Amino acid sequence: MKIHPLLGFIAAALMLPAHAQQSGTDAARDALKKQEGDTDQTTLLKQTLTAVDKQYSLIKRGKLAATYDFSYSYIGQEKINADITNGNLTLFNIENDSSHTITNTVSVDYGVRDNLTASVVLPLVSKYSENPAFSGMSHSIGDIGVGARYQPFGVQRGRPSLTVNSTLRLPTGKSPFKVDANQDLATGSGVPQLSAGVAVNHIVDPVALFGSVNLTYSGAAKDLNQIRGTRVLTRVEPGMAFGFGVGFAYALSYGITTSVSIQESIARGTKLYFRDGTVSRTKTQTSGVLNLGLGVRVSPKTTINITAGIGLTENSPDFTLGLSMPLSF
Incomplete structure (x- = not known):
């Protein structure tokens, strides 16, 4: 030597x-x-992607993994509440709405195969709202989700990784079309939702680039009997939604990563059917959020991710805050 x-x-x-x-x-x-148990920048970036958006990573066959996610969102707005009956304006007032939502979510993933992961998502939703109709709190289970992620091609170092994902959301939370707006708050969407998409990520140490596209189809809410002003709502048919997101993560050191991403969703108008035969349709909804993230490695196998989101459009939450961390059995 x-x-x-x-x-x-x-x-x-x-x-x-x-x-x-x-x-x-x-x-x-x-x-x-690098000693046994040390985490390099590439591994840390993968951990960050896994925690920030589960669709970017799979687990080994037969393995079980659980993740805890905490999220907070705030929506504040002024809206005009109006109702027209027989061509006459019967209701007109300006309402100040303020809504705070806290969601605690536990996700469990199981490796069916090395390139196929099944998941179950259980959310618990707490919502507080202040508006002229009702001011108070509501605690309930949210919409439970079951899904799968599949990688059709093997992961190769230096090449982009492709993941196909699908999720079915069940309407297990309180439906916004069935609760009395003067007495309670909804904690779910009220309709089943099926989404499918594709995600791509590419690690160029110390930077990870990622992006995704998805489509969401929602079933109809039937047999309703909800009073809306002077009319009774009997059926709701949500429109299809298209979403996409792009971003990057950067490893500042072996223990710290940052990430920036933009997510946008465009949903067609929803059809509302009333008992008097009236059919109304809402306008197209566009929601965009800018996310700023920070990943902190607290142990060789644990990275905690904190994300702050800023609403970019009228139909987006004004502010969101999230925390994600793996759970050990």
Whole structure:
């Protein structure tokens, strides 16, 4: 083994034997190597992607993983509440609405195969609202989700990774079309939702680029009997929605990563059917959010991710805050 001239000079000065010179060099080199359990930047980026958006990572066959997610969102707005009967304006007032929503979610993933992961999502929703109709709190289970993520191609270093994902949301939360707006708050969508999409991520250490597109189809809410002003709502047919997102994550060090992403969703208008035969349709809804994230490695196997979101459109939450961390059994 070739000895660095500086090390040879120091060894000669100290009159060390040759084998001691070599062992000292090897010890110094080993001390600088990545030790067992250390996390490099590429691994940390993968952990960040996994926690921020579960669709970017799969787990090994037969393995079980759980994640806890906390999210908070705030919506504040002024809206005009109007109702027209027989061509006459029977109701007109400006309402100030303020809504705070806290969601605690536990997600469980199971590796069906190395390239196929099944998941179950259980959300618990707490909502507080202040408006002229009702001011109070509501606690309930949200819409339970079951889904799958599939990687059709093997992951190769230096190449983009493709993941196909699908999720079915069940209307297990309180439906906004069945609660009395003067007495309670909804904690679910009220309709079943099926979404499918494709996600791509590419790690160019120390940067990870990622993006996704998805389509969401919602079933109809039937047999309703909800009073809306002077009319009774009997059926709701939500429109199809298209969403996409792009962003990147950057490893500042072996323990800290940052991420920036933009998400947007465009949904067609919803059809509302009333008992008097009237059919109304809402306008197209566009929701855009800018997310700023921070990932902190607290142990060799645990990274906590914190995300702050800023609404970019009228139909988006004004502010969101999220925290994601893996759970160990």
